[in-house]
Amino acid sequence: MTMSSANKTFKKDTCTFLVILGGGESGVGTAILAKQKGYKVFVSDLGKMADKNKEVLEENNIDWEEQQHSEEKIFQADLVMKSPGIPEDAPLVNKLRGKGIKVISEIEFASEFTNAQIIGITGSNGKTTTTSLTNFILKNAGLKVGMAGNIGQSFAKQVADNVADTFVLELSSFQLDGIENFRPHIAVMTNITPDHLDRYNHRLEEYIASKFRITKNQTEEDFFIYDADNEIIEKWLNEFPIKSRKLPFSLQKEVENGACIKDDEIQITIDNNKFNMPTNTLSLEGKHNAKNAMAAATVAQLLRIRKETIRESLENFQGVEHRLEKVLKINNVQYINDSKATNVNATYYALESMEAETVWIVGGVDKGNEYSELLSLVNEKVKAIVCLGIDNSRIQNAFSNCVDIIVETQSMEEAVKEAYKLAERGDAVLLSPACASFDLFKNYEDRGRQFKEAVRNL
Structure with missing residues (x-):
């Protein structure tokens, strides 16, 4: 099945000026496609863009700006593509829609x-x-x-x-x-x-x-x-x-x-x-x-x-990085990277799959997590908790009655060292944070890679 070209709506004769909000992977890719299709293109990023992305835009003669949104120019757009990281109700997006300018995604x-x-x-x-x-x-x-x-x-x-x-x-x-x-x-x-x-x-x-x-x-x-x-x-x-x-x-x-x-x-x-x-x-x-x-x-x-x-x-199939990824076995303790578990449900699956007694590294930016659904699994499988985050109070309150050992840490290196001390032969150390990563890390990938590096340095 393919969509017929009769259904296509964003053609050069109907939209000549495309503004792209966000100069990351999706923004730069959209800019290249739009230029290829004959659009006039302008990329605007409120933050600082990666050098490699600026180089690609320059090579393709695409106009861009960073660390600002020039609204006078942006409001001239026939069509706007916004990065998925920009909220639907961001003030600039609301202004664009108020002026009748269509705002879509890269996928669209x-x-x-x-x-x-x-x-x-x-x-x-x-x-x-x-x-x-x-x-x-x-x-x-x-x-x-x-x-x-x-x-x-x-x-x-x-x-x-x-x-x-x-x-x-x-x-x-x-x-x-x-x-x-x-x-x-x-x-x-x-x-x-x-x-x-x-x-x-x-x-x-x-x-x-x-x-x-x-x-x-x-x-x-x-x-x-x-x-x-x-x-x-x-x-x-x-x-x-x-x-x-x-x-x-x-x-x-x-x-x-x-x-x-x-x-x-x-x-x-x-x-x-x-x-x-x-x-x-x-x-x-x-x-x-x-x-x-x-x-x-x-x-x-x-x-x-x-x-x-x-x-x-x-x-x-070998699986994806940061999703129940077996890193190393040290002193017969298996270290597992599940950094992609950024919510409670993902961590539920991780704990459910554990067969060994587990030292669980958990924490980060809490998105209003309801930890109660993890209690039975934690009670059954977790011997110690290593908290990794700036504020770990909700984790401590949730699990202090069913886990005797709860340790607070403020860096991945510290968390892995504490887990190493707590784990015994035959145990597992599981990083499955149930939280977003933005308090101590750039993203979940950075968190997972720091975990793997810290394990390799033990």
């Missing part, structure tokens, strides 16, 4: 200039692993595939370079907020749990609605793959029916069309076309990864990938 803009088949993957947790795994299967099948969105190189830049016939896009709620006509042929929703509520007026229903924008333009010809065990998703689908064909996956119940676990096998059925493989041959461990595998394999089934290719891919 770039999708107008490709007829490639699009697979869009969203969810509160698991979307990076599912996107990477889907990409891995399709590449192993010999497809000309591009991976983009919230991962990899900019979608717009890849469209400009014409690198793919199929795109696998990891989509955050922030990116989906800026779509109007974007239509993935296959949409995947890994799950929905409360996250980023500070961007959605602390209203869960606004966050859910944002996620479900992925289905907004789908038709009966398209597919929606989703977690049927997730009550939030099921409730929304009952209240707001979608047009696309639903293919659920579940660990808890059998499904007629979709994916489930039966007799210790993944079983996928789509119109009498069946796929199965034993769960114990999956390379990724944990129940959550069984779900990620089911979602990715369902996509591959829809695209008629050879069953043997799907099985081999699921057996050999």
